[in-house]
Structures are given as C-alpha cells and as structure tokens.
Amino acid sequence: MPKPLLFNAFEMLVPSHQSPGLWRHHRDEGRRYTELGYWTSLAQTLEEGGFHGIFFADILGQYDVFGGSAEESVRGGVQFPQLDPMLLVSALAQATRRIGFGVTASVTYEHPYLLARRLGTLDHLTGGRVAWNIVTSYQDSAARNLGLNGQIPHDERYDRAEEYMDVVYKLLEGSFDDDAVTVDTEANVYTDPDKVRGIGHQGSAFQVPGPALVEPSPQRTPLLFQAGASSRGREFAAKHAEAIFFSGYTPEMTRTWVDSVRDGLASAGRRRDAVKIFAMATVITAETDEEAQQKFNEYSEYIDAEAALALFAGWTGVDLSDVDLDAPLEYIKTEGNQSALAAFTTMDPSRTWTARELARFIGIGGRGPVLIGSPQTIADELERWQDVGDVDGFNLSSAVRPADLADFARLVSPELRRRGLLESPDAETFRGIITGGESRLPADHYGARFRNIQG
C-alpha cells in the first residue's frame, strides 16, 4: 500500500517569488498579486487539485545585499513590492472549504500578545485551517526599519524565540479552560471568570500578566511549521515544530538531513515521526517529458541573472556583484561565505560554480530542486523522494505563476490519485489533515504542558 503524500503550494504576495525574471513570461500572472481574485481563484484551483495547504512565505525587508543596495531586487521585482499574507487568509477561507493556510510570522518583530490574538482570530475565522510558520527573521533591512541597529544575534534570537513560544502556549493553551465560554443565558454567564486566568508571564523579554483575548479556537495553537537549517534552528524545530520544510539537492542528501531531524526529535523525547517533513520543489510538467523539457528550456530564456544573484545575496549574505560571471567562484569558498552557504543545501557541493551558473540555477525555482517531466515521470520522482528521502510531502512553487501549480493540479494530481498517493484526509482541521491526529496539539508536545496552568 502506498503512503499518501502531503502537498502545500508555496506562495508569497509578491510579483516574483522563487524564479527571478519569469514574471516577464507571457503566461505569468504574478503581477496580479495585489488582486483578491487572483488568490481566491488559485486557492480554488489548488483545492480542486487535492492540495492540502497553501503556504505563504513572508519577509519584512528588502534584498539589499547585492551591490550594497536594493536596486536590482527592486528592478527585478524580487519579493518586492509585497503585501502582508496574513490579511488574505479570511478571504481564501471564504472561497474554499477545507484547504489549509500556512502563514509566516516573525517572533522577532511581533509582540506575542498580539500575534497570539492574530493566530487565534485566523483559527476561528477559518474553522481551524491555519498553520504558523515560525521564523526568527534574517534580514538586516527589516531590523533597521523596525528600529533596531541590525539584527539581534542569531543565538540570542532563538533564546528570545523560546520565551516567545512559551508566552504563545500559555495564552492559547493555558489561559482558557475548554469549557470556559459557556454562553449560559439562564445563569447570565457568557464566560466563566473562574475558568479564565491571566498567564502571569514574567520573563526576560516579555511580561504578559493577562489571559489571551481570544477564546479557544478549533486548534488553539495553530499547526506549527518551521524551516530552520542551522543547528540552533533544528534544536528549536525538534522541540516545537509539527511540520518542517527543507530544500535538498537530492533525495539522498535530503535523507541525511531528515535522519538528523528524526534523531533530534528522539533526543527531545518525541516520536521519530512526530514531525511531517516537506521537501521544497518546483515542478514543471506537461503531457510528455519532451514537452515538459521544452517548457523548462523556454522558461530558461527569461532568467534574470542579476535579480537571481540579488535573491541569492539576500538569502546568504554573499554578494557576487563584483565577480566575473564566468569565472570559477573561488570567492565564495572563503570561510565566512562557506558558513553562510551551509544553509544553501541545494547546491551540488562536488562541483565548482560560476556566478552565471548559480544565477541560472536560482533563476528557476530558487533554492530548487526543479522536477521536470510528464505526470508519470513527476509521480515517479515524487515517490523516489518519498522512498529515498523519507519525506512526507512537498511544498511546491510555480516558476511561471500560477501556471505551474495549476498544471500540477490538472496533470499530476490525477496520476497521484490513481497511484493512491493523493488523498483528502477526513479531518476537521489543518492539524488533523497534516498530522493525522487530533485538532489540538498532541499531549506529548511541549506546548501541551501549558494547559491548565495556574497564573
């Protein structure tokens, strides 16, 4: 019996997401990212195509490392301009029935008392279809615009993030009993004050005396997603995440990472399969392998090398604006750059890259990988990632938006369904759909210990 896979679309409210330059393709509609109708229509297409969720990336700054300015990323539409994805979710919930919505929110720039309210609100309005992608933010430009002189140091961000999570759990899991909101007209009690308690949180970063403002929602704490390739990030994920996504060069390399994640879960006292692992990928498909390859070749003509290197620079901190595009990239082999690139896990480490090659690699699908082929070939390849890589599902992005995701839904989904690899789990909430468990955090999750606290 095949084990069904899980699928999220990976999107962002920007003109150009993972494939710099392809906004110029005649089929690309990324420029419609400011229109509600663009997103509701995509959400409906994805839901019909069996996708389990839509995952929205988000950043709070600009890509301004390349050449020391944001010029190339502004020109190339590289994740700029942009909108706040959290504000889109209720409209998508209104337009669909069961697909889930992953929202990215930073624990560095949002106060946990307010973010807990937002997440609880979305969980109510969507009927329990929300996941939170926990990020600590990585852009200096975001930090500067939010009044900090550069970023909080990486490890300190994670310490603060740990306290942040405690505050969120206390608010969403601990401050209301399940039966606190009684709506008892006879007794004239809307909420029983004895069943609501202030969390009395006094920490080093946050002081929050009161209870959550939001009553218990279907999931309470939303389904918790995390990326996080650094060792501190993996430790954080092993404790908090219920789903993780990862960009791996090959299924074999991904397996090494997946094993380390599952080892980390065991060390943290959780089951090795307590976290669902999603591989990032861009799928380019057509009726036949030849047509799919032609499509990829045609897409390649739209790659914008400078914009791609601006994206790369923003991600890694490595500025290649001054290098010869066709010379071997000795430059990035310096120790500091290697450290920055350690997270760039989709680059084949066995070869020497030129900047132009790197730009072409990033130009379609960003960190990659890119899977190209007929529905049968794609399904075979996804099965190979499942078998070899031990992944539970995929976060898929479009190169040409939203055409590649729509093509996946139209062509690949039926093939996956035939193979028993695509199912619509019968669950009430996003957590139920993704984890196969209950709507609430499982009892052995760290966050569950904040239930029924006394403030």
Added chain:
Amino acid sequence: MPKPLLFNAFEMLVPSHQSPGLWRHHRDEGRRYTELGYWTSLAQTLEEGGFHGIFFADILGQYDVFGGSAEESVRGGVQFPQLDPMLLVSALAQATRRIGFGVTASVTYEHPYLLARRLGTLDHLTGGRVAWNIVTSYQDSAARNLGLNGQIPHDERYDRAEEYMDVVYKLLEGSFDDDAVTVDTEANVYTDPDKVRGIGHQGSAFQVPGPALVEPSPQRTPLLFQAGASSRGREFAAKHAEAIFFSGYTPEMTRTWVDSVRDGLASAGRRRDAVKIFAMATVITAETDEEAQQKFNEYSEYIDAEAALALFAGWTGVDLSDVDLDAPLEYIKTEGNQSALAAFTTMDPSRTWTARELARFIGIGGRGPVLIGSPQTIADELERWQDVGDVDGFNLSSAVRPADLADFARLVSPELRRRGLLESPDAETFRGIITGGESRLPADHYGARFRNIQG
C-alpha cells in the same frame, strides 16, 4: 434638495458590543462573532441596505476597572473574548462589492512600518475600500500585556502619535512615485528603482530608513477616521482626520461640539467641511412607533447592570462597584471623576444620576443615544440631527445583534431613499464615497505634503 446622509454600521468582533446583557435576547446572534459566515452575511445585508461602511471598533485589553478586576466583564461578555477585526476585512471584501471597511488600529502598540504595510495590503485587497480609525489606546490592561508599566501619559501618546503619522505618510504617500511600478517586460523593469526611495526617517520615537514594502494602492493612505473628544485629541483630528465620530446626548449639544471641530479645522488651515462628522446612535425600529417602543421595553429586560457598569468603568476609569445602586451619584462629582466623565458626552448633565439609572442608560446602546420609532419617526429624527447637529452621517450600532442593523436596512433605508437621504455615491473608493472627493488624500491635507519627498 435634501443632502444625503452617510451611514456606517458600528461593530466589533465580540459577543457583546454596546449593549451589555442583550446577548441573552432570543434574537441576538452576537455569540456567532467567531464565524466568518456571520460577518459576510451581515456585510451583504448592510450593503443591500445602502450602508456606506462597516466600522470595526477594537481594543487590546480587558475592562478590569470595575471592582478592580475583569470578573464582571468576562462574565457579561463585555467586549471579551474578542478577535482581531483587521483579519476579517478581506473576506468581507470578497463577499461584497462596494461597502467600505473601517479598521481600528493603535498607534501606541503597532510599529508604523508594519501598520503601513497592513493598511496598504488591505487597501489593495479591497480595491480601495479601507478606512483607518486612528486610536492611541486607553486601557491600562493593554499596556501591561504589551510590556509597559501602565500607559504612556496622554499628551505624550499624542506627541508620539504625531511622529507616527509622519512615518505612515512618508511611507504610503512619499516612498513610491505614482509611476514607479512599471511592470515593463521589454525593459526588464518591474519597479523603477529611481522612483522608489527610502524615507530616511530619524525621529525621537521611530527610525525608519527604507521605503514602504507595499506599492501604491488605490487610496494610498486609507481614509482617516478618528474619535477623540479630548482637546489634544481634537487638535490631532483637526490636522489628520477626514471623518470623525462622536457620541452626543442631543443634536443641540452635538452642535456645540461640531462647531468647535469646524473651528479647529479652520484654525488648522482646512475647510470647515473638510471633515465628515458621524454621530453615534443605536436605532430601534419597527413598523409603528408603538411596536418600536415595545421592542425597546422588551430589550430593557435584558440589561445587565453590573456588566454595564463594568463597561462604564473601563471607558471612564470611574469604578461604581461599591456605591448604592439607588443613591444619587455624588461619588462621581469629585473633580477627578468629573474630568474622566467629561468625555462621556451623552449623559444629561442637568440631572443627578443613580448608578442603576446609569446602568440602564448604558445597557442599551452604550454611550447612546438610542433612537426609537417607526421608519418615518427615525427618518425625521435623523433629519433633525442633520439640521440641528450639523452632522454628515451616523455610526449605527445594534442593541440586539445583528437584528437592529438588519431592521434598519429593511425598514428605514427605503424611507431614507424615498426622501433622497440615502444614496450610493458613484465613487471608486471609500474615500470617494465618504468625502465626495478623489481616491487619494486631498492636496490640502497635511499628509499630502509628504508626496515626492527626497529621503
């Protein structure tokens, strides 16, 4: 020729908004405030009834002044629990065509770089149907949960608010030229970097070097609403507001206030009619005056005196938990309390109140006033407020939710249309609908001077 009036519904994502206790009425559906369908259905009803906007109040704390705890407000569902209204807006935009959405957001607890992004996002997703109700927040409990030891002093809040507005104007009006986003596939330019500039804001409260993250939206700066009864608040409104709402005891008393607002506008160099003034009111209507009065009498049986006094205490800081409910309220005549009550402009100043009378007054419609009668009587009364009070429109709340607003739409709107008092202005944006002007801030508005700044 009658001058058409403007109508906003005044709502909040809470079980009980302005009429404590009435959630127990058999027709009240306020308990459905966590359901998307409740709000989309109400928005459609209001749009059909000719309402121009829905205005969402919001607070970030609890009412915990009465008896020194939140117990009564929790029990009575007094604006607790609650959800974040900003996250509802895109779903309402999706479900309607032209009605506008006013969102309350605090300049005290949200960073302007993030709030500008949120407001810009909503303006895009709604196609220019957003207004921002600028508040400085007044609850100690909110301040404590957001890490402050009590509130920032009132006047300091307003100084900070002034700088905050400058940052928002610089971001939304100043950082992108109108033609910055060219989407030029031939030239390979999505946004022209020469037409986007960092705002270089270096103030005492905020440092924001970068440009807005959001490209110019239909209104750029959303339509600006404000309440603000204090003299510092009125000064702020005279400079920034395009619409103000006010709770007045009678049209005559309201006129005094309206005249002072228009004088303030003149002093600030704006036209006396540069701001649209909305009177708050709760309308209870039925086919006949007698039936409407019966309805009011029936509603009165559901008033929850303690919950009403908890709401009053939260608004004013005056705690009546220890007073004899039926003794004349000498207590509130002390100087400090009088000062707190100065903003409570709907209380008849010529009489002596008991706490019970006060609770009954607040128990239906909060600060009031409450208008009761047949559609003809209501229309007459609204015309009187227009003539005598010189108001431009009304922010209407339901006592029984959403029945009273639905009844208004069903019964009073047709009467107003017959009299030429209710029109659907032919405008693209909420600003156009409310002000009768263009979609963007008028050239003589303070915020317009931040256009085309050089950072």
